[in-house]
Amino acid sequence: MLDKSLSKNMLSKNKIKFVKSLELKKNRTETGLFVAEGEKIVPELLLSSLDVTYLAATSIWMEQNAHLPLTRCAETDIVSYDELKKISFLKTPQQVVCVAKIPTYPLRVSELTNKLSLFLDTVQDPGNLGTILRIADWFGIEDVICSHETADAFNPKVVQSTMGAITRVKVYYENLEEILPEIKNCGIPIYGTTLNGENIYASELTSNGIIMMGNESKGINSELMPYLNQQLFIPFFPEDQKRSESLNVGVATAIVCSEFRRRTGH
Amino acid sequence: MLDKSLSKNMLSKNKIKFVKSLELKKNRTETGLFVAEGEKIVPELLLSSLDVTYLAATSIWMEQNAHLPLTRCAETDIVSYDELKKISFLKTPQQVVCVAKIPTYPLRVSELTNKLSLFLDTVQDPGNLGTILRIADWFGIEDVICSHETADAFNPKVVQSTMGAITRVKVYYENLEEILPEIKNCGIPIYGTTLNGENIYASELTSNGIIMMGNESKGINSELMPYLNQQLFIPFFPEDQKRSESLNVGVATAIVCSEFRRRTGH
Numbered sequence: 107m108l109d110k111s112l113s114k115n116m117l118s119k120n121k122i123k124f125v126k127s128l129e130l131k132k133n134r135t136e137t138g139l140f141v142a143e144g145e146k147i148v149p150e151l152l153l154s155s156l157d158v159t160y161l162a163a164t165s166i167w168m169e170q171n172a173h174l175p176l177t178r179c180a181e182t183d184i185v186s187y188d189e190l191k192k193i194s195f196l197k198t199p200q201q202v203v204c205v206a207k208i209p210t211y212p213l214r215v216s217e218l219t220n221k222l223s224l225f226l227d228t229v230q231d232p233g234n235l236g237t238i239l240r241i242a243d244w245f246g247i248e249d250v251i252c253s254h255e256t257a258d259a260f261n262p263k264v265v266q267s268t269m270g271a272i273t274r275v276k277v278y279y280e281n282l283e284e285i286l287p288e289i290k291n292c293g294i295p296i297y298g299t300t301l302n303g304e305n306i307y308a309s310e311l312t313s314n315g316i317i318m319m320g321n322e323s324k325g326i327n328s329e330l331m332p333y334l335n336q337q338l339f340i341p342f343f344p345e346d347q348k349r350s351e352s353l354n355v356g357v358a359t360a361i362v363c364s365e366f367r368r369r370t371g372h
Numbered sequence: 373m374l375d376k377s378l379s380k381n382m383l384s385k386n387k388i389k390f391v392k393s394l395e396l397k398k399n400r401t402e403t404g405l406f407v408a409e410g411e412k413i414v415p416e417l418l419l420s421s422l423d424v425t426y427l428a429a430t431s432i433w434m435e436q437n438a439h440l441p442l443t444r445c446a447e448t449d450i451v452s453y454d455e456l457k458k459i460s461f462l463k464t465p466q467q468v469v470c471v472a473k474i475p476t477y478p479l480r481v482s483e484l485t486n487k488l489s490l491f492l493d494t495v496q497d498p499g500n501l502g503t504i505l506r507i508a509d510w511f512g513i514e515d516v517i518c519s520h521e522t523a524d525a526f527n528p529k530v531v532q533s534t535m536g537a538i539t540r541v542k543v544y545y546e547n548l549e550e551i552l553p554e555i556k557n558c559g560i561p562i563y564g565t566t567l568n569g570e571n572i573y574a575s576e577l578t579s580n581g582i583i584m585m586g587n588e589s590k591g592i593n594s595e596l597m598p599y600l601n602q603q604l605f606i607p608f609f610p611e612d613q614k615r616s617e618s619l620n621v622g623v624a625t626a627i628v629c630s631e632f633r634r635r636t637g638h
Contacts, residue, residue, distance in 0.1 A: 233499070237620060237622075237623060240616065240619070240620060240623070241619070241623055243615050243616045244606075244608050244609075244615070244616050244619050245608065245609045246608065246609035246610050246613070246615070269616065269617070270616065271615075271616060274615055307634045340510075340630065341633070342510050342511065342512065343510075343511045343512035343633045343637050344512050344637075347512070349509050349510070349512070349537075349540055350506060350509045350510050350535065350536065350537060351535070353506070353507070353510055353626075354503060354506060356503075356622075356623065357503060357506070357507055357622065357623065357626040360619075360623040360626045360627050361626050361627060361630040364606065364627040364630065364631070365630070365634075367607070367609045368573045368631075371609050371610075
């Protein structure tokens with residue numbers, strides 16, 4: 107049974123204002139909090155190691171999800187669907203919205219030595235970042251290291267588009283130029299996709315390393331290029347007839363990760 | 373030099389209304405027209421075999437693109453940037469907007485015999501369809517056959533997201549259930565991605581065939597499943613630890629097309 111003391115019918119204006127304020131990166135940075143919503147991601151968050159600080163849901167959702175560790179939330183509101191809509195960022199709100207602490211991890215470069223990791227240099231579109239985090243999750247890539255110019259992974263749109271991957275993949279924001287020398291010192295191979303790279307299908311790939319993906323229109327920053335051990339290219343078809351200029355960065359990430367795992371991971 | 377008679381400063385209300393009306397599928401179907409905009413796709417359209425019926429651009433764009441076959445347009449308006457904004461569907465309008473005829477192709481199944489083609493069963497998200505058309509373009513897949521329930525490729529959002537692929541890839545809307553028996557009769561192998569399929573990396577793939585991709589949440593319609601010769605699955609990693617439920621349909625299409633071309637196309 108639900109604890110009746112949790113039950114409220116209205117959300118205070120301050121609470122609505124607070125949750126909605128988390129749409130802005132400035133406010134997320136200041137509070138260290140982000141918003142996640144819906145039947146898929148909220149249960150995953152509650153079952154993850156992340157801190158859920160607030161949860162608002164309809165009574166139907168609360169009853170159907172009584173098996174979840176709801177006591178992990180510091181504060182819970184049971185509200186009508188109409189009330190819930192007031193704090194939702196979705197066009198079609200679902201039955202539950204929560205606020206959780208943005209996880210921060212210290213980056214220990216030496217721990218990347220035996221793994222495959224992604225480096226994102228100025229991937230600016232939130233949709234692309236969400237897609238990439240979902241790909242990382244599928245292919246068991248635990249660490250995604252983003253330049254400060256990359257979109258914010260805790261933007262509500264990115265959180266939703268990761269389909270729960272955000273609860274499993276570790277996202278770091280770092281100055282890539284500062285950490286790349288350390289990566290090199292550890293002897294970790296650094297791969298990057300470029301339009302002048304060699305055919306990835308015919309390249310030697312290692313089971314560990316960094317895969318660097320660049321900006322949607324400019325590719326990898328020229329200042330980072332000297333750190334690459336190997337430039338990779340996804341061949342178009344037919345080989346003698348180039349039709350498009352490039353692949354979308356999410357699509358390219360998918361193909362490269364698939365190729366690494368196919369060759370070295372199984 | 374530009375023909376001064378083309379020059380106008382204002383767009384009539386009727387013209388604005390007409391261009392904007394093409395946002396709706398109903399109006400595109402009725403008129404057989406669609407809208408494309410921007411520095412990338414408009415030149416590609418003008419250089420393609422498609423019919424461009426109307427073009428509005430700033431004088432700067434007209435001067436910079438005087439080498440294009442602009443006389444192919446039945447009607448041209450040179451307008452200020454503020455006027456152009458009135459007929460644009462973009463948040464940040466570019467310097468040119470055009471209207472073109474929706475190309476329709478008769479589908480001849482026998483012509484698919486020696487090629488790789490995509491079948492899309494109820495891919496509903498316009499963004500996913502745009503991504504898939506761009507992937508098809510990269511991998512030289514000339515024909516994308518969509519079920520009637522699939523998003524409309526001539527939706528302004530899809531057109532823009534294809535980055536010009538819409539001028540090269542042929543898109544058909546068909547009743548897939550009706551044409552699949554014919555495909556089978558022609559002996560064309562039919563592949564589909566499913567969550568119960570066999571490891572694509574270890575499967576035998578042919579250089580020709582149909583790759584069928586299903587709906588974002590439901591996958592391939594159960595009525596179409598009996599037509600599949602082979603069900604394929606993209607393995608997650610590590611093999612003993614499934615973390616996500618599925619990959620996005622655009623991402624899955626990218627990996628499958630890459631694997632077909634890697635194995636059989638080069």
